[in-house]
Amino acid sequence: MKHKDLVWIHPDAKIGENVTIEPFTVIHGDVEIGDNTWIGPHVTILDGARIGKNCRIFPNAVISAIPQDLKFGGEMTYAIIGDNTTIRECVTVNRGTSASGKTVVGDNCLLMAYAHIAHDCVIGNNCVIVNAVQMAGHVEVGDYAIIGGTSAIHQFSRIGAHAIIAGGSLVRKDIPPYVKAGREPVVYLGVNRVGLRRRGFSNEQIYQIHEIYRTLYLKGYNTTEALNVIESTFQATPERDAILDFIRKSERGIIRTGHHAANHATEE
Incomplete structure (x- = not known):
């Protein structure tokens, strides 16, 4: 069996130049993938996905599944992934709802394994979302923010640019720019001088x-x-x-x- 026979790509999908799609991956019709992107095996990319150039998406990631929101009525919305972003194993990025119409992950981001980015989230550029971070809907994350592993982010929370959050944090309040935050409940721990x-x-x-x-x-x-x-x-x-x-x-x-x-x- 040839490699091309092991993937399913809808004929309406728009695939850029020099894109690699590994076996057992499924790509639906209303999908756009930029040049030089690598899609690993067993990836699912659903309607509404807009994936930039030079991205890497690892096995078992699911991009642009419908929101886990009971108010969602089937409206056409999007999950937008910027250029040069890496999405590791088993990450899920849901598309938006009618509230904003889109979920956005910026350029040059790293989403580590098992992270979940819910509907209508907006993640800036150069962010690192560490393993198993669970992000509820409508969260905003500024550029260069780092969220430590297994942290849970309450819906509608905001995380400022250049902030760093310790692993295992439960974020229920907004975290201003440039700071270190951690402990339970999450508190201000100083300025992110090293970053x-x-x-x-x-x-x-x-x-x-x-x-x-x-x-x-x-x-x-x-x-x-x-x-x-x-x-x-x-x-x-x-x-x-x-x-x-x-x-x-x-x-x-x-x-x-x-x-x-x-x-x-x-x-x-």
Whole structure:
């Protein structure tokens, strides 16, 4: 039996140049796959999938299955995967609902084995979603965020850019940009200095971020007071404005800090 006889590709599927599709994979009709992408064996790609260039999708992944949402009425929606993204074994990415019409995973992401990305989630670029992360619907994840293995993310939660979340976390509140978060309940553990340095942030930028979070978490202000102090005290920078904008748009509220975390952050 020839290799091509071991796969099922709907004739309407749009397959780019130099795409490799391994045996026992199924690709439905309303699917687009970009150039130079590798699709491993036993992958299922359903209607609504839009997969970018240079991606790698490993065995038993399921892309663009209908949402696990009882309100879903069969409307046409999408699961969009950016360029250069790797999706490891048994990952599931559901397509969107009528609420937004799409689930999005950005460019240059790594979704490790057994992760689940539910309907209407939006994951930015350069994110790492570690093994067995379970992400409920309508979650937003900023660029360069890292979510530790087996973490569970409550629906409608937001995770800021460059944040890192410890493995096994239960995320019920929004996690602002540039921070480390962990423990149960999840709390602020300081600024993600190592990640920021790796991505080219200067010492001055990191220092300002650190002082902003000291003001927010360690000086006794409520959130509204802290935001007003931050805006009036700190020089306007993209980082300051990203923090202010994120917190002001938070509907679930942001994570808090515990005594141990506060002491740790003060020592940094």
